[in-house]
Amino acid sequence: MTEMRLTVVGAAGRMGGALIRAISQMEGVRLSAAVERAGSPAIGQDCGVLAGLQANGIVVTDDALAAFAATDGVLDFTAPAASRHFAELAAQARIVHVIGTTGLGEDDLAAIRPAARHARVVQSGNMSLGVNLLAALVRRAAAALDEDFDIEVLEMHHRHKVDAPSGTAYLLGEAAATGRDIDLGERSVRSRDGFTGERKRGDIGFATLRGGTVIGDHSVIFAGPLETITLSHHAQDRQIFARGAVKAALWARDRKPGFYTMEDVLGLRD
Ligand SMILES: NC(=O)C1=CN([C@@H]2O[C@H](COP(=O)(O)OP(=O)(O)OC[C@H]3O[C@@H](n4cnc5c(N)ncnc54)[C@H](OP(=O)(O)O)[C@@H]3O)[C@@H](O)[C@H]2O)C=CC1
Numbered sequence: 578m579t580e581m582r583l584t585v586v587g588a589a590g591r592m593g594g595a596l597i598r599a600i601s602q603m604e605g606v607r608l609s610a611a612v613e614r615a616g617s618p619a620i621g622q623d624c625g626v627l628a629g630l631q632a633n634g635i636v637v638t639d640d641a642l643a644a645f646a647a648t649d650g651v652l653d654f655t656a657p658a659a660s661r662h663f664a665e666l667a668a669q670a671r672i673v674h675v676i677g678t679t680g681l682g683e684d685d686l687a688a689i690r691p692a693a694r695h696a697r698v699v700q701s702g703n704m705s706l707g708v709n710l711l712a713a714l715v716r717r718a719a720a721a722l723d724e725d726f727d728i729e730v731l732e733m734h735h736r737h738k739v740d741a742p743s744g745t746a747y748l749l750g751e752a753a754a755t756g757r758d759i760d761l762g763e764r765s766v767r768s769r770d771g772f773t774g775e776r777k778r779g780d781i782g783f784a785t786l787r788g789g790t791v792i793g794d795h796s797v798i799f800a801g802p803l804e805t806i807t808l809s810h811h812a813q814d815r816q817i818f819a820r821g822a823v824k825a826a827l828w829a830r831d832r833k834p835g836f837y838t839m840e841d842v843l844g845l846r847d
């Protein structure tokens with residue numbers, strides 16, 4: 578089979594660099610374009626050099642339309658407004674759109690979902706095998722433990738992260754809510770400050786830490802009577818997300834247009 582051509586949008590970002598490095602090391606794929614926003618200082622620079630590799634001859638462009646017309650898939654770890662725009666372009670080009678961007682609200686998802694009528698969209702708050710396996714374990718644990726066990730999701734990320742709680746924290750909270758058969762939107766407590774009153778039975782709490790260079794640490798705590806169970810994941814390198822995104826693109830290549838998640842890619846659905 579011919580190599581899948583991949584475009585990296587947000588190419589000068591932390592994940593953009595990790596994706597360019599992953600594509601250069603993985604079989605079955607090749608980089609076809611690197612896109613940044615108009616006015617970015619990265620425009621016109623060699624994206625291999627920006628990613629810490631040797632020059633690869635692909636200069637960063639702000640012409641997403643032309644890039645999407647000559648690619649099979651787009652790897653998108655940018656920002657919510659940008660991902661909405663890229664979803665429209667990916668649908669027009671009828672290609673694969675892997676969305677790792679977090680901080681997407683319901684309005685963003687409502688704008689992105691129609692794109693899946695024409696594009697093959699894979700969206701996940703975390704593209705790593707480990708976190709998606711953790712989510713499956715959390716679902717099981719939440720189904721096995723009753724509301725005597727309080728569920729809290731704790732996350733820590735680097736000081737540059739702009740959204741909170743993290744996309745992964747929501748993914749894990751959703752897994753817990755699914756296991757317990759409750760609606761996360763109705764039962765989640767996303768922050769606590771001041772005189773909060775006692776914790777409500779059955780709520781799922783979120784706590785956020787930010788600092789330093791932490792790539793991504795997540796724990797789901799089941800705090801029960803006289804015992805506590807903690808399920809955790811510690812990301813050691815952004816390559817786990819980047820390689821997961823490339824695998825998602827390869828998986829989606831021969832699928833029908835639709836909206837998929839990493840659970841589909843990794844075969845982790847019950
Ligand atoms: N799902 C997963 O597995 C993971 C998800 N993420 C998520 O990915 C996203 C990016 O993270 P990270 O790489 O650390 O962030 P960065 O800020 O380092 O990178 C984002 C890049 O996207 C660029 N960008 C923003 N808007 C546009 C646009 N319209 N067109 C082209 N490029 C654009 C930014 O440019 P500029 O700086 O000029 O704004 C920046 O270079 C975040 O939402 C993060 O939470 C991160 C890791 C794993």
Ligand SMILES: O=C(O)C1=N[C@H](C(=O)O)C[C@H](O)C1
Pocket residue numbers: 679702703734738742743744745746792793794812
């Ligand atoms: O912004 C990050 O860095 C990360 N974002 C994702 C999230 O919000 O969960 C995934 C990963 O933890 C790193």
